[in-house]
Amino acid sequence: MNNQPNNPLHGVKLETIVTELVEYYGWPSLARQININxxxxxxxxxxxxxxxxxxxxxxxxxxxxxxxxxxAKQNSPYKT
Known part of the structure; x- marks a missing residue:
């Protein structure tokens, strides 16, 4: 088994990443930060x-x- 304890992306699906980014930033802000169609x-x-x-x-x-x-979430005083 390939264990990667120091890799925070290990085991996180791309769908999860995109979904969480959209929930956190919203599509308009996400499009401003990463300019892709x-x-x-x-x-x-x-x-x-x-x-x-x-x-x-x-x-x-x-x-x-x-x-x-x-x-940012980890260091926020308003942790969710």
């Missing part, structure tokens, strides 16, 4: 997943933003 034009989790699975540079940006979000 699947977040701007008729956005949906399904269309975003299709694009992100084929486009590594965009997936890297989404994963980085997700890690930033987790860090």
């Amino acid at each position: 699947c977040f701007k034009s008729d956005p949906s989790v399904k269309s975003s997943l299709k694009f992100l699975r084929k486009t590594q540079w965009a997936r890297d940006k989404v994963e980085a933003l997700y890690l930033d979000m987790l860090h």
Whole structure:
């Protein structure tokens, strides 16, 4: 078994990442932070997943933003 205790993305599905980002930021803010059409034009989790699975540079940006979000939530005085 490949154990990755220091990798916060290990075991987290891309669908979970996109869903949590949308819940936290909303589509408009997400599109401003990561300028890709699947977040701007008729956005949906399904269309975003299709694009992100084929486009590594965009997936890297989404994963980085997700890690930033987790860090912000962890350090927030208003933890959810």
